[in-house]
Amino acid sequence: MDLYKLQEIVKDTSALDSLQRYFDITVSSIELLADTRPTRIISPTDNKYIFFQFGKRFGHKITRPLNTEIFCEIRKAFSRDFNRFISLLVDLRKKESKAAQMPKYKKFLEAKGIERVIYTMQQSIGSIGDTFENPNQSRKRVGMLFEQLIMLLIKKVGIECERRRIKLPLPGYPDYSMSYELDLVISRNKAIVTSETSMIGVNEVVGSVKTTSKDRIDKVFLDKFMLSKFLGRTIPVFAIFLHDVQRAKKQGSIFGINSTFKSNHFLGYSVSLNQLDGVYYIDPRPNMVTDGRLSREIFRFSKFLTYDLWSLTDKG
Numbered sequence: 001m002d003l004y005k006l007q008e009i010v011k012d013t014s015a016l017d018s019l020q021r022y023f024d025i026t027v028s029s030i031e032l033l034a035d036t037r038p039t040r041i042i043s044p045t046d047n048k049y050i051f052f053q054f055g056k057r058f059g060h061k062i063t064r065p066l067n068t069e070i071f072c073e074i075r076k077a078f079s080r081d082f083n084r085f086i087s088l089l090v091d092l093r094k095k096e097s098k099a100a101q102m103p104k105y106k107k108f109l110e111a112k113g114i115e116r117v118i119y120t121m122q123q124s125i126g127s128i129g130d131t132f133e134n135p136n137q138s139r140k141r142v143g144m145l146f147e148q149l150i151m152l153l154i155k156k157v158g159i160e161c162e163r164r165r166i167k168l169p170l171p172g173y174p175d176y177s178m179s180y181e182l183d184l185v186i187s188r189n190k191a192i193v194t195s196e197t198s199m200i201g202v203n204e205v206v207g208s209v210k211t212t213s214k215d216r217i218d219k220v221f222l223d224k225f226m227l228s229k230f231l232g233r234t235i236p237v238f239a240i241f242l243h244d245v246q247r248a249k250k251q252g253s254i255f256g257i258n259s260t261f262k263s264n265h266f267l268g269y270s271v272s273l274n275q276l277d278g279v280y281y282i283d284p285r286p287n288m289v290t291d292g293r294l295s296r297e298i299f300r301f302s303k304f305l306t307y308d309l310w311s312l313t314d315k316g
Contacts, residue, residue: 001028003036003058006128013136016145019152022121023082029124030075046257049245054131054154063127065245065257067283070112070119078120085117086110092306093158100306118153119282122146122242124212133291146242147183147209151303152188161186161312166200168230178230183209200227205277205312213241214260221269224276224280236277236312240301243283261285267293275311280304310314 009025014190016022039053041062049065072078088108088112091099100109104187108114125145129138154161164185167177185200200206206227208220217239224237248258268278280301281288299308 001032001257003032003054003128007131010045010125010128010145011142014166016148019086019149019156020126022149024102024114025128026076026121026124028077029128030073030120034075041255043255043257044253045255049249050258051255052127060129060246061131063130063253064123065255066123066127066246067119068099069244070283071123072116072120078117079300080118081108081113082092084113088114088306089156091157096306099114101299109302109306112300112302114305118149118301119242122149122211122282122285138153143211146211147292150207150209150240151184154184154309157305157309158242159188161310164200168226171230180224180227182206186309188310194294200231200235203313204282208237210238210239210301212241212246212260213239213247213262213266214244217262217266220270220276221273225273229299230276238278238304238308238312239282240278240280240304241282244285251265259285261288262292263287263291266297271298278304278308280308 006025006028016025033052036055038055039055039194041051042048043051043065048068048069048231050064050071052063053060072081085106085108088105090097090104091105095102099105122142122145126142129142132138150160151163161184166180166182168180170176185204187201187204187208206223208216208223210216213220220237224235227235227237243263244259246258246260247254248256277298279298280296280298280303282301284300286296288294
């Protein structure tokens with residue numbers, strides 16, 4: 001499958017409607033890289049990140065930075081990890097968090113298998129999007145597909161999950177309301193009504209899903225504050241991010257790496273406004289692991305999928 005065909009799949013709003021189709025486009029993308037051999041460039045500022053630069057036919061377009069620790073470039077290895085991941089999702093649906101303790105998944109989880117599968121799928125799509133003529137179209141579409149991927153995973157383990165638009169009445173102003181578009185509303189053992197509603201059920205949890213926290217982290221904290229204030233009770237809110245990395249020109253090279261995570265903003269809002277009920281990354285920045293304050297609030301996505309998803313929906 002050539003790059004033009006892969007571009008059409010990414011643009012088609014109905015093409016990626018299952019985990020199998022995410023798998024298919026990822027395999028096709030991996031095969032394309034092996035067959036066409038675009039220039040592979042190692043970032044001089046962080047050697048674990050690479051870029052691919054396509055040839056003249058595609059305007060020498062450069063992909064986003066890819067973390068080689070969790071981006072799989074070998075079809076056979078990715079297929080093996082994907083099959084193990086699907087098996088885990090099936091067991092999570094049956095056994096909930098107990099599935100993660102099963103011996104057959106020990107090595108897979110320790111090797112960041114969940115993160116590797118999701119990251120490879122999403123960044124394969126993102127790299128295809130990087131070849132679009134319109135960068136804004138690419139960013140929007142790739143972001144929507146990440147949100148859709150997370151929704152498919154949550155549904156696969158048996159949790160109800162839908163987008164939701166709500167209208168919050170303004171206290172003291174009965175004729176006015178604020179409209180909110182919520183990325184995810186999840187619950188257990190309950191069919192979520194997807195039509196416009198004026199409330200969030202007492203057993204529902206709100207989630208924000210973005211590829212990066214850049215220019216968005218403030219809103220997640222504010223959403224929890226506003227939803228809780230207007231509804232008169234604490235609304236559980238969690239956030240899921242793919243990464244916080246972008247390409248940046250450093251030391252004369254266009255292949256440097258910048259972090260887009262604002263740690264002081266994150267901690268400031270967490271202390272002065274409210275803590276979120278969980279923040280999860282597929283590709284966390286190093287300080288999210290080494291900084292004691294951040295590591296108490298930010299976790300790998302695998303923790304969300306194998307443990308926290310169940311406790312969140314218990315208290316929702």
